[in-house]
Amino acid sequence: MATKKVGITGKYGVRYGRMIKERVIKATEGLTISHKCDACLRFSVNRVSAGIWQCGKCGRKFAGKAYKPA
Ligand SMILES: [Zn+2]
Incomplete structure (x- = not known):
């Protein structure tokens, strides 16, 4: 579930670290x-x-x- 805090990376749940999620957000922000x-x-x-x-x-x-x- 995408939340305000984790954005698009909410689908990954509690897996993966915060830094990786921030990189995913930066890489995929162009999608939204x-x-x-x-x-x-x-x-x-x-x-x-x-x-x-x-x-x-x-x-x-x-x-x-x-x-x-x-
Ligand atoms: Zn046009």
Whole structure:
């Protein structure tokens, strides 16, 4: 369960250390926020799957990194 304290790493329960969880949060924070679209310049880019991103406004789909668009 994801809680405010552990964020996305809540799914790991009590396993793994705090430092590892903080690294996971940093690496995956791009998944939960919207990114800026290069085409329409609006913050509507969300991840479709690993490395694939799509803008919700103009529909532009492009390849990026697994956890960040560029
Ligand atoms: Zn766009």
